[in-house]
Amino acid sequence: MPQTTTIPEPRVGIGAFILNKKGEVLLGKRKGSHGAGTWALAGGHLEFGETFENCAEREVLEETGLTIRNVQFLTATNNVMLDENKHYVTVFVSGDICGDAVEPKLMEPEKCEAWEWVAWEEIVALAKDAMAGKESGERKKLFSPLVNLVEQRPGFRPVLN
Numbered sequence: 001m002p003q004t005t006t007i008p009e010p011r012v013g014i015g016a017f018i019l020n021k022k023g024e025v026l027l028g029k030r031k032g033s034h035g036a037g038t039w040a041l042a043g044g045h046l047e048f049g050e051t052f053e054n055c056a057e058r059e060v061l062e063e064t065g066l067t068i069r070n071v072q073f074l075t076a077t078n079n080v081m082l083d084e085n086k087h088y089v090t091v092f093v094s095g096d097i098c099g100d101a102v103e104p105k106l107m108e109p110e111k112c113e114a115w116e117w118v119a120w121e122e123i124v125a126l127a128k129d130a131m132a133g134k135e136s137g138e139r140k141k142l143f144s145p146l147v148n149l150v151e152q153r154p155g156f157r158p159v160l161n
Contacts, residue, residue: 040143068095
């Protein structure tokens with residue numbers, strides 16, 4: 001019987017830009033899934049029937065304990081990860097932190113080992129290093145959709161709502 005190769009279907013991921021009062025972006029260090037060891041935005045998979053905004057609110061709360069509102073679409077990227085046989089369309093949104101809690105908690109330690117606030121300029125520099133094939137050494141390594149965001153959307157900059 002001939003063997004068939006299954007081609008994976010593209011999936012939709014949501015990445016939420018959460019900024020603090022200094023304009024720094026919240027990044028988490030991934031573990032236990034594709035992109036382990038890289039730094040990424042809070043977010044996750046879009047579920048059937050869910051809006052981008054509801055997905056972002058749900059994922060941010062599940063991952064960080066933070067409640068966000070005023071979620072707005074920013075842009076999207078196409079992310080083909082050949083090494084991992086995955087293809088994602090990543091939808092980037094932004095949201096405002098509301099409520100008393102303004103610092104993230106490690107709500108899913110099996111998926112994320114740390115949260116840090118990082119300046120957008122540092123994220124761009126890390127992405128450009130990755131695009132140029134430079135080793136990051138002790139510096140953070142970004143999750144590929146963030147690198148693709150800098151490459152596919154030159155001049156993009158997240159802003160507070």
